[in-house]
Amino acid sequence: MKKIPVKPLWWHNGLYVIDQRKLPEKEVILKLDTIKKVYDAIKNLKIRGAPLIGCVSAYGVVVSFIENENLPLEKLKNKIKKDIEILKSARPTAYNLFYALNRMEKVVNMFNGDSKKNLKKLLIKEANNIYKEDLHACYKIGEYGNALIENGMNILTHCNAGGLATSGFGTALAPIYVANQKGKKIHVYVNETRPVLQGARLTSWELEKNRISYTLICDNMAGYLMSKKRIDIVIVGADRVARNGDTANKIGTYSLAVLANYHKIPFYVAAPLSTFDFNIETGEEIIIEQRNEDEIKKINGKYICPKNTYVFNPAFDLTPNYLITGFITEKGILKTEDIKNLGG
């Protein structure tokens, strides 16, 4: 495995994460040692990005164990399962949350032993597996995606689907990291990504840290750049992909996909299989989270509009499969048809 670009979480007798609300100004480390803190970190975007939400929630189940380890085994198991339900309610769209928590729940349900110590070991092992699998998947995404990137290319990305959104290698940024490590000359255009500005705050920070050439733009500038032939490829992440390839991702992704289609620019979604929800046929079944109006109305604590203003604030939108050129996954670059077959 190559050098990891960013380390947004680690387990060292406890769960530690970077508080992403504080970036790029400060690197603040949080210890998430109660289920309340884990829930709050996910809910309030201290950590975000579908694969990272998966990893943090998995370790969150270990946190639940430690917080309650004085309970008798059966009560402990029930408490952990209740905490899993709480974590599942933190955010509705990112599939990795459910994927990871379902795997952790299975460990609890399958456990027949009578040693709490053994249950703890198994929970830590499964959380570690989820973490390592994500690291591996993201690196494979990087390797497969790298084949799409030619020397001298200008790549547009939206939001942060980088190391900070995953175990450390990123999804949409993984091909960029691999291409850079292999010495290709590339340039990244970063959409600032209103309202929470994950592009400006996080993607810029990551690319800066990894010395990759980039330019920050406002979301409404991407079309103009495309019309000037200054974008060669668009790569975005995903929060949930349905069996037919319809993709929920950060609000603004759909507009980019339409713009890319109009300008005949390839549009790729990079995501590990843990983001694919094989239980749903189409994107219409995906719940789109509506977030607090103050995310739009206030910036740095100050109103940017009249206080009574009514706003619409969906965190995600839905991009239909026919606007997506392909999916960059750890199994290779897939077309819509391939996804159905994978899901069995």
Add this chain to the structure above:
Amino acid sequence: MKKIPVKPLWWHNGLYVIDQRKLPEKEVILKLDTIKKVYDAIKNLKIRGAPLIGCVSAYGVVVSFIENENLPLEKLKNKIKKDIEILKSARPTAYNLFYALNRMEKVVNMFNGDSKKNLKKLLIKEANNIYKEDLHACYKIGEYGNALIENGMNILTHCNAGGLATSGFGTALAPIYVANQKGKKIHVYVNETRPVLQGARLTSWELEKNRISYTLICDNMAGYLMSKKRIDIVIVGADRVARNGDTANKIGTYSLAVLANYHKIPFYVAAPLSTFDFNIETGEEIIIEQRNEDEIKKINGKYICPKNTYVFNPAFDLTPNYLITGFITEKGILKTEDIKNLGG
């Protein structure tokens, strides 16, 4: 003439404007009594919007007269003409600036009398004419545009092409004001318009003041709303229109036009003829202003990205004629072919 929705400038023995950088928080009135102040107000967006820039620059020439009226007549005329050149350099894209200043310059050049008092009268008269013509043109735009708006419609607009961008009635907002005055039930979606947030700060403020129902969105949400069939028509303003109908307007307009085209939603540009530059054949000849990087990098004085970040900050983009359904002008709703004929 119907009630004017907003009064962004007035002449009362001097030139007064609302400082639009302070809205919506505070309504601050500025007296622009030196050419330096007029230049600064235009350059630094204290006043903005192509038709308003035209009106303010016209009265700015009167300010130049008053500032220099102790000079002998010929020296005074030369000084005024120098100040006109200074004002022309304040911003490169909005055509109304050149349209209005060329008219004022003509008054100076044509003046054969020897009474400074008479020159002053003629300058005030021409500035008043430019102002009144704009007021009339915008109201006619409102009346013609109103015919496109049906009861119950959802209208999307970008930036601020309202009363604040003109003599008081607006361009893109004029049809909305007229439809509202005629009792039609309408709803306006307002793009916040990064980086300077004219939609959030100014359009919201105007609509709120005029009790018109509206919802503020981030620029990257428009496509999603269109996909959900929640937008019936898009109306935007213009900073300059070429003879072939290519239109320079606030950055983000082009993306909206592509999105509207994809979703088969009518896309109209509302502008008085003073915004049409009949000297240029296509939009390729229009200079697109590049603005300061801090407009993107800082919000309310605080960085939203690493300090070294490189940004791209065009104030406008170019929408080709074939993406524009029609032009709402004081002469009626025009198609591209009609513009050429108007220009002679």
